[in-house]
Amino acid sequence: MNTQVEIAGVKFKNPVMTGSGTFGSGMEYADFVDLNKLGAVVTKGVANVPWPGNPVPRVTEVYGGMLNAIGLQNPGIDVFIERDLEFLKKYDTKVIVNVCGKSVEDYLEVVERLGDESRVDMLEINVSCPNVKEGAIAFGQNKDALFDITSRIKKVAKQPVIMKLSPNVTSIAEMAKAAEAAGADAISLINTITGMKIDIHKRKFALANKTGGMSGPAIKPVAVRMVYEASHAVKIPIIGMGGIANGDDAIEFIMAGATAVAVGAMNFHDPYTTEKVVEGIENYMTRYNVEDINELRGIVE
Amino acid sequence: MNTQVEIAGVKFKNPVMTGSGTFGSGMEYADFVDLNKLGAVVTKGVANVPWPGNPVPRVTEVYGGMLNAIGLQNPGIDVFIERDLEFLKKYDTKVIVNVCGKSVEDYLEVVERLGDESRVDMLEINVSCPNVKEGAIAFGQNKDALFDITSRIKKVAKQPVIMKLSPNVTSIAEMAKAAEAAGADAISLINTITGMKIDIHKRKFALANKTGGMSGPAIKPVAVRMVYEASHAVKIPIIGMGGIANGDDAIEFIMAGATAVAVGAMNFHDPYTTEKVVEGIENYMTRYNVEDINELRGIVE
Amino acid sequence: MGRKEKSEAKVLSQKMLAEGIFDLWLETDLAMDAHPGQFVGVYPTNKSTLLPRPISICEVDREKSAIRLVYRVVGTGTAEFTLYQPGDYMMILGILGNGFPLDKAAGKRVVVMGGGIGVPPLLQTAKELSGKAANLSSNVTAASVAAVMGYRNQKTFLAEDFRKYSELVIATEDGSVGTKGNVIDAMGQQNVECDVIMACGPMPMLKAIKAYAEEKGITAYISLEERMACGVGACLGCICKTKEVDEHSHVHNARICTDGPVFDAEDIDF
Amino acid sequence: MGRKEKSEAKVLSQKMLAEGIFDLWLETDLAMDAHPGQFVGVYPTNKSTLLPRPISICEVDREKSAIRLVYRVVGTGTAEFTLYQPGDYMMILGILGNGFPLDKAAGKRVVVMGGGIGVPPLLQTAKELSGKAANLSSNVTAASVAAVMGYRNQKTFLAEDFRKYSELVIATEDGSVGTKGNVIDAMGQQNVECDVIMACGPMPMLKAIKAYAEEKGITAYISLEERMACGVGACLGCICKTKEVDEHSHVHNARICTDGPVFDAEDIDF
Ligand SMILES: Cc1cc2nc3c(=O)[nH]c(=O)nc-3n(C[C@H](O)[C@H](O)[C@H](O)COP(=O)(O)OP(=O)(O)OC[C@H]3O[C@@H](n4cnc5c(N)ncnc54)[C@H](O)[C@@H]3O)c2cc1C
Numbered sequence A, B: 001m002n003t004q005v006e007i008a009g010v011k012f013k014n015p016v017m018t019g020s021g022t023f024g025s026g027m028e029y030a031d032f033v034d035l036n037k038l039g040a041v042v043t044k045g046v047a048n049v050p051w052p053g054n055p056v057p058r059v060t061e062v063y064g065g066m067l068n069a070i071g072l073q074n075p076g077i078d079v080f081i082e083r084d085l086e087f088l089k090k091y092d093t094k095v096i097v098n099v100c101g102k103s104v105e106d107y108l109e110v111v112e113r114l115g116d117e118s119r120v121d122m123l124e125i126n127v128s129c130p131n132v133k134e135g136a137i138a139f140g141q142n143k144d145a146l147f148d149i150t151s152r153i154k155k156v157a158k159q160p161v162i163m164k165l166s167p168n169v170t171s172i173a174e175m176a177k178a179a180e181a182a183g184a185d186a187i188s189l190i191n192t193i194t195g196m197k198i199d200i201h202k203r204k205f206a207l208a209n210k211t212g213g214m215s216g217p218a219i220k221p222v223a224v225r226m227v228y229e230a231s232h233a234v235k236i237p238i239i240g241m242g243g244i245a246n247g248d249d250a251i252e253f254i255m256a257g258a259t260a261v262a263v264g265a266m267n268f269h270d271p272y273t274t275e276k277v278v279e280g281i282e283n284y285m286t287r288y289n290v291e292d293i294n295e296l297r298g299i300v301e
Numbered sequence C, D: 001m002g003r004k005e006k007s008e009a010k011v012l013s014q015k016m017l018a019e020g021i022f023d024l025w026l027e028t029d030l031a032m033d034a035h036p037g038q039f040v041g042v043y044p045t046n047k048s049t050l051l052p053r054p055i056s057i058c059e060v061d062r063e064k065s066a067i068r069l070v071y072r073v074v075g076t077g078t079a080e081f082t083l084y085q086p087g088d089y090m091m092i093l094g095i096l097g098n099g100f101p102l103d104k105a106a107g108k109r110v111v112v113m114g115g116g117i118g119v120p121p122l123l124q125t126a127k128e129l130s131g132k133a134a135n136l137s138s139n140v141t142a143a144s145v146a147a148v149m150g151y152r153n154q155k156t157f158l159a160e161d162f163r164k165y166s167e168l169v170i171a172t173e174d175g176s177v178g179t180k181g182n183v184i185d186a187m188g189q190q191n192v193e194c195d196v197i198m199a200c201g202p203m204p205m206l207k208a209i210k211a212y213a214e215e216k217g218i219t220a221y222i223s224l225e226e227r228m229a230c231g232v233g234a235c236l237g238c239i240c241k242t243k244e245v246d247e248h249s250h251v252h253n254a255r256i257c258t259d260g261p262v263f264d265a266e267d268i269d270f
């Protein structure tokens, strides 16, 4: 049985990745999961300098999911390279570094710094975080801005570039096309959907940031639809995510057109989820006699 | 205790309405609920002529919600007036007629036909149904088209006009502003979010239409956020909906800025939901000594 | 059509009839209004699910105010249902649908036909038409009742129950019991004659019955299945194509949950 | 810091301690690694909820391989927890957090302070430091242990348990038992002296303790609370502001779930 998939020349032993920001740099989940069994570890968004993120409360539960407004807290690229990338050297898995910034220059600085790091297999550019005021989502909600930042990053990036798209748009197909036209090697989607929760007893927002990004099983139908639409709009590979909880969910995204998938919020529900998704995919393949996972991609037209 | 709210001069005994398309014309739910207890019955979308809707399967369940692709099946305005409006004459509740069409002319025809019907208190214009190819959502995803159709409808409408907005947009604030600028008396949101489900065993879409509109508790955080954003963008009243299951949910929408609320998919889970929401709102008011429901509107800033 | 309500029903008993097929008796006031061919919506408590699961009424015991449901485990909801024990409560929505038109069978030779998980609703139908039981919902009886039931294999659940009220002919896909083949094959091979068919089962079987009835010039009432949301006729989720413009929809769509699930095969446009 | 796993724990007993306050004993291998001040994440099975509920370890029984949780019903998850009966299983994630630094109390006069639902974690703390029990996780003992506990009213849950291991001073908001006022009021009124405070309770209480400790020149370890998603340090949901740049985050944020929940009050920037 072949579960290996390839994106922009990078070979992943299986299509299962971690959703950026839900798995740290893998360190915290190494207690639960054998990182060697994952297709890739996608690290928490990192900027050129440390970011403090948003005030608390930063997370809250909603029906079938959660809202977060972490605000991209991160220790900055220096610490990230010394500590997190170093940690990941022990493992036989691919490493995708998620990059965030407030201005195009911020992004470029991080991308350049990572250029010489051989431990980095791919870059994922987060232009879709709904929880920071400047930069980030602004690039992800306007196709011209997306085209611009993508092409500028592509000019300096040494690793293949994945553009991570926001679902908070009228047409995901248009955004996917803009990323492709600007030279992106792949796209990933969906980032979180902007949501809000009000504590009616305290008469306050549940999150200090008022709004937060929604993730978890509740958003899966929207994510599958967007993966499907994107996969019919572009030729570059797609990494699909949004509410994946088990192997069947992963297969659903693959059938919708994803080459790989990522597990996000469900890690919090069950820290073993990523490994279980790998097993679940294999079980499906065994049950239905699927020789190669790549046969299933986009099979539902 | 006062639960009465007013929208464009129309007084509703309480803020609880039914979500268009989830309650027929009230006939089917009259077995369960005393329609006289509701603020308003919002009827299923009606067009100038009968529409057959989409092929089956038209509905499917998803985590914490459902997808539908009914495709606006309706018996046409003639039957609607004779049968459904006639039926509603027995009840002491407001009637809001939801109108759909494929072209602006279709909408205008229905709006004109309803002009002389005294049983119709308001019109809700559905420009946000994701399940029909022509018309409908096209108007709801483009602010110029929305402005255009709204102003043309306002020119002929004898009853106040509510524009029902689609959540499948980059900026709900912009759409709300376009509707307001064109003269809409109120807006309602959200219509369903476009989603997809794939049956991985049959390798088929769960819905014949491939995509469907998502509703139910799973979408509530997105709906609350959009109501909040819209209420900060416009001055006209807002009818909020999306996943409302009980009085607390209704209060959450009101605190986010809604003047009234509607119960949609949860009618299918529990046919008594609308009445329970009315009671739940009253219970909250009693518990917290709220004299007038209007005090709570937009209280969380 | 009975009154409709969502209410608690008490589990009286539950047992497995065959691999993956469960037999559940529920105590509910709704039993008094239940007619053969009608169904109830059963709600799982699992919060990821919201919609009622349509399950046909297999049998009614008016004395105990109870209904019997026989269901196959296919997904989340039905898997949850197997966990309920006597004394537990389940939420049900009912009574839904029109049921079989027993009056159309008065004094006629009737065959009830079921296939797979379409077998259960025919039991109460046979019971009523046979007149061989106390406390029935109608006093219509047929001239004769034969049951022709199709199964996959030798797991011929409910066969003993049918024998109480009617002659029973069995067809199995694998030929392990009765005629090898489908219910129509069995009709022919066993020379079963009738004036009226009442049937429930998978779509190909219902199509075959429609064709058979047309050929023989007899009337067939078939019970259809479709994904449902409301179960009460409001959402327009569960329609089937009708030959004529339907009275409610004013297009060629009837709602299976309220206008059906039982239709005269002639009226349906497969 | 012990190993971490998500695993089933068997309910040994559950009872109500006071209106809305429940006392639950769970059998779990994790008990062997549990230190006072640490917590577990308890998962409701209700599918509308996904996140583990952080609940402190109130007491540990290493012989029975069991932990005790004392919790207040505030929402969906805790309401569900009350339904579990002996023999049932619950899923828990643990052992989480750092716990109180018992070694910092060796040979010193310690006061454990709890307020409201912050009372429970101090029980095992007092037990350990008192040395008055078998099978403890450390052999560090304090010179003396006093417990100062604040309650709303006369429902002074766990008071009897504290008396087994320490002197107990009670403060109540309504003055129905002990000092009327808060734990700091009680310290003063009862002339409780100490070198180290270990505390858990609502934010105003912890702020007051920080101020009190600074004034008296003593050390206070306080256990903080914040909304959590992962519970294991990955999501950065549960941070608190620290005086110095935190070693992990490289900003002034420490993660309560892993770097805490217990912090030296001095290090926290309220
Ligand atoms: C009028 C009618 C009568 C029925 N009577 C019986 C019966 O007596 N015994 C029996 O075993 N089954 C019966 N069914 C089928 C039964 O409704 C489904 O097997 C059941 O809903 C599956 O639920 P689930 O949660 O286990 O499956 P899931 O696949 O998890 O359900 C997901 C959703 O799909 C719906 N769904 C799945 N399969 C079907 C189906 N075949 N038909 C309609 N909805 C479906 C569910 O109701 C639910 O909304 C009947 C269906 C209809 C329409």
Ligand SMILES: Cc1cc2nc3c(=O)[nH]c(=O)nc-3n(C[C@H](O)[C@H](O)[C@H](O)COP(=O)(O)OP(=O)(O)OC[C@H]3O[C@@H](n4cnc5c(N)ncnc54)[C@H](O)[C@@H]3O)c2cc1C
Pocket: A060, A061, D039, D051, D052, D053, D054, D055, D056, D057, D070, D071, D072, D073, D074, D075, D076, D077, D078, D079, D117, D120, D121, D224, D225, D226, D227, D228, D261
């Ligand atoms: C380190 C730590 C230790 C704790 N120890 C105890 C204890 O020993 N006994 C006890 O009764 N309570 C304790 N709490 C508080 C307890 O976690 C909450 O009361 C509980 O999570 C509420 O869950 P719910 O589902 O009933 O409430 P809901 O309001 O329905 O929960 C919704 C979400 O909010 C979270 N949440 C709600 N209140 C709190 C809170 N106060 N702190 C953190 N998350 C919250 C829930 O975990 C859940 O994710 C502790 C909290 C922390 C952070």
Ligand SMILES: Cc1cc2nc3c(=O)[nH]c(=O)nc-3n(C[C@H](O)[C@H](O)[C@H](O)COP(=O)(O)O)c2cc1C
Pocket: A019, A020, A021, A022, A044, A045, A068, A070, A072, A098, A126, A129, A164, A190, A191, A192, A214, A215, A216, A217, A219, A241, A242, A243, A244, A262, A263, A264, A265, A266, D229, D235
């Ligand atoms: C707590 C949290 C933090 C996240 N941080 C990031 C981030 O730093 N960069 C990013 O691109 N996406 C981030 N995401 C988005 C996830 O990677 C993922 O796209 C999204 O959560 C949808 O998947 P899910 O439903 O499986 O969680 C974060 C999500 C969560 C829940």
Ligand SMILES: Cc1cc2nc3c(=O)[nH]c(=O)nc-3n(C[C@H](O)[C@H](O)[C@H](O)COP(=O)(O)O)c2cc1C
Pocket: B019, B020, B021, B022, B044, B045, B068, B070, B072, B098, B125, B126, B129, B164, B190, B191, B192, B214, B215, B216, B217, B219, B241, B242, B243, B244, B262, B263, B264, B265, B266, C229, C235
């Ligand atoms: C089965 C179904 C049919 C619907 N039909 C209509 C319609 O005809 N016109 C309309 O404006 N909205 C329609 N809607 C959208 C609802 O009115 C409502 O906006 C949406 O479902 C969100 O609310 P909910 O989560 O409470 O269901 C329909 C929704 C459902 C589930």
Ligand code: FES
Pocket: C227, C228, C229, C230, C231, C232, C233, C234, C235, C236, C237, C238, C239, C255, C256, C257, C258
């Ligand atoms: S299920 Fe709603 S109309 Fe039949």
Ligand code: FES
Pocket: D227, D228, D229, D230, D231, D232, D233, D234, D235, D236, D237, D238, D239, D255, D256, D257, D258
């Ligand atoms: S809860 Fe995730 S870092 Fe603490």
